[in-house]
Amino acid sequence: MPRLTKNDDVCIHCHRCESICTWAHESVFNPKRGRIIVDLEYPDIHNIRVCIQCGRCADACPVDAIYQDPEILTTSEQGVFRLDETKCIGCGECLQVCPTHVLQFFHEVRMPRKCDFCLGEPQCVKYCPTSALSWVLG
Amino acid sequence: MPGGYTSKILRIDLGNGSFSLEKPDDTVLRDYIGGEGLGTHYLYHEVAPGTDPLGPGNRIIFMTGPVTGTLAPTSGRHSVTTLSPLTGCQNTSHAGGYWGTQLKLAGYDGIIVQGQSKEPVYLLIDDGEPLLLDAKDIWGLDTFRTDAIIKDNHHDGKLSITSIGPAGENLVKYASIQNDRQRSAARGGPGAVMGSKKLKAIAVRGTQSFSAADPEKYHESMDELLQSVKNNVLTGSIFPKFGMAGIIDAINSHGVLPTRNNQSGTFNQAHKLSGQTMAKTMLTRTRGCYCCNIHCTRLINIPFGPYHGTRGKGPDYDAIVALGSQCDNSNLEAAAHANMLCDQYGLDPVTTGETISWAMELFERGIINRNDTRGIDLTFGNHEAMVSMIPKIATRMEFGALLADGPTAAAKHIGEKTAQYTMEVKNMNLPGVDARGSNATALSYAVDNRGGDDLRPFAVMTECLGFRSKDLAMPEQFEPLSGKENIEWLIPAQNYSVAVNSLVCCMLTIIGYSIEPSQYAKHLSALTGFNYDKDHLLLAGERIWNLQRAFNIREGFTRDDDRLPARLTNEPAPTGPAKGSTIHLEPMLDTYYQARGWDRNGIPTRERLRLLGLEHIARDL
Numbered sequence: 001m002p003r004l005t006k007n008d009d010v011c012i013h014c015h016r017c018e019s020i021c022t023w024a025h026e027s028v029f030n031p032k033r034g035r036i037i038v039d040l041e042y043p044d045i046h047n048i049r050v051c052i053q054c055g056r057c058a059d060a061c062p063v064d065a066i067y068q069d070p071e072i073l074t075t076s077e078q079g080v081f082r083l084d085e086t087k088c089i090g091c092g093e094c095l096q097v098c099p100t101h102v103l104q105f106f107h108e109v110r111m112p113r114k115c116d117f118c119l120g121e122p123q124c125v126k127y128c129p130t131s132a133l134s135w136v137l138g
Numbered sequence: 139m140p141g142g143y144t145s146k147i148l149r150i151d152l153g154n155g156s157f158s159l160e161k162p163d164d165t166v167l168r169d170y171i172g173g174e175g176l177g178t179h180y181l182y183h184e185v186a187p188g189t190d191p192l193g194p195g196n197r198i199i200f201m202t203g204p205v206t207g208t209l210a211p212t213s214g215r216h217s218v219t220t221l222s223p224l225t226g227c228q229n230t231s232h233a234g235g236y237w238g239t240q241l242k243l244a245g246y247d248g249i250i251v252q253g254q255s256k257e258p259v260y261l262l263i264d265d266g267e268p269l270l271l272d273a274k275d276i277w278g279l280d281t282f283r284t285d286a287i288i289k290d291n292h293h294d295g296k297l298s299i300t301s302i303g304p305a306g307e308n309l310v311k312y313a314s315i316q317n318d319r320q321r322s323a324a325r326g327g328p329g330a331v332m333g334s335k336k337l338k339a340i341a342v343r344g345t346q347s348f349s350a351a352d353p354e355k356y357h358e359s360m361d362e363l364l365q366s367v368k369n370n371v372l373t374g375s376i377f378p379k380f381g382m383a384g385i386i387d388a389i390n391s392h393g394v395l396p397t398r399n400n401q402s403g404t405f406n407q408a409h410k411l412s413g414q415t416m417a418k419t420m421l422t423r424t425r426g427c428y429c430c431n432i433h434c435t436r437l438i439n440i441p442f443g444p445y446h447g448t449r450g451k452g453p454d455y456d457a458i459v460a461l462g463s464q465c466d467n468s469n470l471e472a473a474a475h476a477n478m479l480c481d482q483y484g485l486d487p488v489t490t491g492e493t494i495s496w497a498m499e500l501f502e503r504g505i506i507n508r509n510d511t512r513g514i515d516l517t518f519g520n521h522e523a524m525v526s527m528i529p530k531i532a533t534r535m536e537f538g539a540l541l542a543d544g545p546t547a548a549a550k551h552i553g554e555k556t557a558q559y560t561m562e563v564k565n566m567n568l569p570g571v572d573a574r575g576s577n578a579t580a581l582s583y584a585v586d587n588r589g590g591d592d593l594r595p596f597a598v599m600t601e602c603l604g605f606r607s608k609d610l611a612m613p614e615q616f617e618p619l620s621g622k623e624n625i626e627w628l629i630p631a632q633n634y635s636v637a638v639n640s641l642v643c644c645m646l647t648i649i650g651y652s653i654e655p656s657q658y659a660k661h662l663s664a665l666t667g668f669n670y671d672k673d674h675l676l677l678a679g680e681r682i683w684n685l686q687r688a689f690n691i692r693e694g695f696t697r698d699d700d701r702l703p704a705r706l707t708n709e710p711a712p713t714g715p716a717k718g719s720t721i722h723l724e725p726m727l728d729t730y731y732q733a734r735g736w737d738r739n740g741i742p743t744r745e746r747l748r749l750l751g752l753e754h755i756a757r758d759l
Contacts, residue, residue: 031428
């Protein structure tokens with residue numbers, strides 16, 4: 001039952017997690033397309049927004065574009081929730097219910113980008129320089 | 139199109155408020171890489187000799203490099219190139235943070251600003267759309283307020299802003315440009331150039347992507363760079379834990395920590411100023427610039443005492459030396475507060491601290507007194523006096539007005555004999571290393587293309603602390619004091635530094651040679667698609683160095699300007715390992731010029747220029 005955890009206190013606000021996320025999914029450089037978001041509150045508070053795979057977006061989706069993929073299991077013994085880009089109609093219902101506000105709407109594709117835990121090998125965890133992100137098994 | 143670039147440069151003429159787009163040639167990108175190199179290329183071809191640095195003819199060039207905004211360590215940097223009002227040389231300052239990345243995401247490799255606006259304006263680049271906006275309401279505000287108000291105006295807390303403070307508006311010759319509230323392009327006074335153009339700030343945001351030429355190879359070399367940075371003792375351990383100031387004790391033990399306006403090279407209370415002390419007393423957390431795993435930025439909070447309420451970015455090494463040991467001040471809280479004031483008012487903390495320490499020496503020698511300073515007791519160690527001078531310099535008030543034009547101008551005003559105490563080269567104050575304990579540092583101070591500056595390379599780390607590069611030919615044994623050392627090793631190290639400044643990556647990755655030239659060359663090849671190897675990278679560095687030299691020669695600089703302050707060449711160091719030593723510059727200069735392929739007067743020969751592909755500039759010399 002793996003899950004992604006975060007520790008805001010050791011985050012250094014370098015945005016590497018956002019950037020590597022885009023790189024892992026699309027092979028381009030663009031932190032603004034990360035499926036993880038780091039916020040900065042001046043002068044010294046850093047907040048990380050991660051997907052907790054709660055599934056509320058899937059419940060809210062009117063066309064079932066967000067579906068469970070049982071390939072990897074998360075904390076609640078559900079499969080990871082993924083976005084089927086061919087089905088998404090860009091209505092934005094999922095954004096409204098996202099408890100961590102990590103789901104964002106992207107105008108160029110007219111849909112959100114959804115964290116898929118990199119199917120069990122989260123790159124943001126691998127590349128975080130201070131282990132502010134971890135991958136907890138069990 | 140080569141990878142890593144957007145291949146678009148935005149040109150703004152503030153005289154008529156017009157914008158135009160330019161596409162740099164691929165060969166120019168290959169030869170000058172980006173950042174400092176590309177900035178120098180544009181500056182050389184666009185700023186004619188004799189241009190007034192504070193007039194409409196000067197350019198201020200904000201430039202990113204191919205590595206900016208990518209995943210390599212320290213990729214969050216940008217450079218600011220201009221003709222310096224302080225030195226009259228070409229000048230490139232570098233800043234970290236997030237601004238450079240945002241500019242790249244907005245679709246531009248760089249911005250060239252020319253002309254002069256009549257009214258204060260600020261520039262917004264909104265995902266590629268440039269817009270000049272009225273800045274009357276924010277003119278006069280400090281950089282922190284400016285940052286907050288512009289973010290508020292556009293309802294976007296993630297906007298990245300680089301701005302000048304009151305110092306830049308008042309044309310203080312060492313005013314900085316402050317970005318993201320915490321990082322600054324400071325040395326050489328680019329803030330004054332921005333102030334002269336009445337450009338208060340540049341705010342950017344962007345969402346555009348760019349890519350690497352060979353993603354697989356790129357990923358592999360990026361992993362290698364990250365690992366190298368992690369494995370090095372400086373970048374993997376000391377800088378993340380204690381910041382750049384973590385080396386103060388080591389520098390002091392080698393007798394190269396400048397103290398009391400360079401009167402001495404050791405400071406008996408150095409440990410009180412060190413990064414280790416900062417970590418124990420005021421550090422709240424650390425922060426990295428974009429994608430940086432060194433995270434040297436210190437965030438501090440001083441909850442009690444006379445400097446309570448100081449909360450934000452802490453001082454780094456050069457600022458601590460200038461505002462600490464140089465002013466004989468062992469109070470780290472005072473140095474931190476002074477550094478924050480410099481950030482807020484938009485001043486270069488290094489030149490500010492050193493200028494105040496020069497005034498302190500005059501005060502102690504009785505050359506100036508309380509009548510001159512309007513009642514301020516400018517004795518060494520009086521940190522309250524030091525702190526109180528900073529707003530006065532930024533706003534050109536009282537005694538500050540005299541110091542605001544730099545040490546040489548002030549010395550002319552006070553009296554020619556005070557010039558012997560100004561610790562500057564080409565009118566730029568010497569930063570945090572006392573050159574009497576390190577010959578290579580002395581030489582790099584004398585010949586640097588932007589005046590007294592030791593960052594290209596930070597030679598003391600190699601010569602005194604023994605961090606050597608495997609790829610660059612370096613001697614087995616360094617002799618920082620004897621003067622017998624073969625100083626030629628400095629040349630490839632300089633070329634490498636200026637190449638890395640063009641990528642744009644941080645000097646922290648190369649002062650301990652965490653990353654070797656061959657690694658950067660491999661990385662750059664995978665990113666851009668150009669075929670670089672170690673030699674090509676160093677050649678690009680040499681090309682840029684020579685172009686910078688040519689610019690200065692065209693402005694009238696000669697061998698006579700490659701000199702050191704009299705104190706370093708005549709007065710033996712009084713204490714420490716370097717006790718009794720002075721610098722013999724002339725023989726070193728001869729060796730250096732010859733090894734560089736320059737003539738006896740320091741002018742690049744036609745032959746050398748031809749090798750570098752710069753024959754077209756030979757006629758300018």
